[in-house]
Amino acid sequence: MQTHEMPRIGLVGSQGAYGRWLRCFFEDRMGLRVVGHDPHGDTALTERALIESVDVLIFCAPIHQTPSVIRHYVEQAAGAERGQLWLDITSIKAGPVAAMLTSQAEVVGLHPMSAAPKSATLRGRAMVVCEARLDRWRAWLERFLAATEADCVRANADQHDRVMALVQGMVHATHMAQGAVLRELAPTVGDLDGIRPFSSVGYELDVAVTRRILASNPVIYQDIQFENPYVAPMLERLAAHIDGLRDLVRQGDDVARERMRETLLTQSRSYVGEQAVAEGSYAFERLGYLLADLREPRYISVFLPLDRPGSLRALLSVFEQRGVNLDSIHSSRSAEGELLFRIGVSRECDAMALRDAIDAIAWQGIGRVVEAAGMATPS
Ligand SMILES: NC(=O)c1ccc[n+]([C@@H]2O[C@H](COP(=O)([O-])OP(=O)(O)OC[C@H]3O[C@@H](n4cnc5c(N)ncnc54)[C@H](O)[C@@H]3O)[C@@H](O)[C@H]2O)c1
Ligand SMILES: O=C(O)C(=O)C[C@]1(C(=O)O)C=C[C@@H](O)C=C1
Known part of the structure; x- marks a missing residue:
């Protein structure tokens, strides 16, 4: 017992x-x-x-x-x-x-x-x-x-492995392939730094997935491809669709265009269903807004003690009292795993008022400012 x-x-x-x-x-x-x-x-x-x-x-x-x-x-x-x-x-x-x-x-x-x-x-x-x-x-x-x-x-174990051929095998394979294509073709268009200012939300999300894979333990990604018997048949399908798309693009006429639309868009759209397509599209938009917020150059990151109710309200009142307008607020984690609030600050706000707010967060014991970026005056 x-x-x-x-x-x-x-x-x-x-x-x-x-x-x-x-x-x-x-x-x-x-x-x-x-x-x-x-x-x-x-x-x-x-x-x-x-x-x-x-x-x-x-x-x-x-x-x-x-x-x-x-x-x-x-x-x-x-x-x-x-x-x-x-x-x-x-x-x-x-x-x-x-x-x-x-x-x-x-x-x-x-x-x-x-x-x-x-x-x-x-x-x-x-x-x-x-x-x-x-x-x-x-x-x-x-x-x-x-x-x-x-x-x-x-x-059950077999069902898990079948699903993982799609959830992991397919996602990892496509992003590892993207990594290889970028390695080969990006140098012809100014390298990765040259591409970055041209990013779409989709590119940015895919680059993040690819880099997560590249940053992680390679043995796991290798084993996920090689140890799951359902991965090879999935790769056949994936390769067939990429090969098919290449052939249609080479063909280049209206018949090929219609074929691409039918096989890679219309049929998949009706398989997924209108509602799920709309929800997925909205999820993409929300990630786009999130990325836009995270790209804003003027922000502060604050660590708040977790065990104190009302601490977020106290933090926000510091800005309110000084007339500092906030653009966004997100709870997130630092690379070390510390829970942070990331507060985007209006570019138009008064630099002195902002500096005063940052100081007040510390001396009022509300939290610890871990980072203050894009400030006009040094701390
Ligand atoms: N990392 C991930 O993203 C993740 C996610 C979910 C599940 N997993 C699974 O977790 C497992 C471990 O992954 P990880 O990321 O911790 O890998 P890891 O390589 O960091 O750790 C594996 C550990 O196993 C040890 N080891 C090797 N041979 C051993 C043996 N004979 N006896 C005892 N220990 C031995 C290694 O020395 C190593 O410390 C894997 O099976 C992986 O599929 C990993
Ligand atoms: O890096 C992450 O956080 C992951 O999600 C890793 C990931 C994945 O990419 O699917 C990789 C292997 C594990 O089996 C689970 C998840």
Whole structure:
């Protein structure tokens, strides 16, 4: 009973990006004891000792290694895992879940649909949950999932992998291809810096996705293409449509134009449906406004203590009292993960009044101004 109330957590791959995030999550948010094993920097416990000292074991190792790592743990456990819960967070589910099912543990595959966040929970992110063999651990699993604050979606492993060929395989493939095309063609038009002033909202969003991929762990993007059997057929379709478009553009006549419109626009529009098309189009517009706000050169970023009700009102009144007009206000996070309010300030506002407002935020103890950009006078 005690085991299912306050289980000890074991992390296989404890030194990786997600392993470190999960350790903080279980210790700080759930008050649980966490131990781990990782060939890179966490070898105090042998694999067998790790298995013996935990109730819940979570595999967070590289995708292509995870099925064999799990099989190795099954061998090491040799039955000691009976009564435990084994989880994994691998981006591909069929192989790891099948490998965990060769154990005698209860088994659930998970897939959080974002990189390890800088926030304490997965709030606002989807997480796929593949219940493969779950019985006595169900209540604890539900508590754990609730604590993550993720938007959980249930699927079996095969369904997950089929969907991921589209959600990840296709999105990553198209953006990696865009990265390669830009690398080859941008030098002919003034390089990336030369292109930037010409950006559309669509270009800016796609560049952000491409650069996110380029900034991340390449092994994950490689494994997502190579380890999911549903990716190759998806790539066939993708390549066929790009090839088809190229052929039509080469053909260049009215028949080709009509064909393109029919196959790549009209048919897809009717498949998506009028309402979803309109909602998606509005989402794009909202992102456009957001990008426009974020591009405004005059803004301040303020860190507000989270545990004080009314602090946002106090912050805004500082500007109101000084007649400083605000263009926008967004809550966001710094690159380090700190929750910030980013306040766009009217370009016409009085520089002295703005400077006074910035000083007041500090001396009235309302918050900490982390950045003040585009100000006429230096701080
Ligand atoms: N990064 C993401 O965007 C993301 C998102 C969701 C799920 N995931 C999944 O999380 C898992 C880990 O991803 P990550 O970003 O933390 O990767 P990572 O490369 O940062 O961490 C993997 C860790 O596993 C360790 N490891 C390698 N072989 C091991 C072994 N035999 N035993 C124990 N540990 C071993 C490595 O030393 C490393 O510290 C992957 O399966 C990935 O698909 C990642
Ligand atoms: O970088 C991010 O935040 C991601 O969302 C990473 C991403 C993705 O691009 O789909 C990559 C691998 C994981 O399986 C989940 C999400």
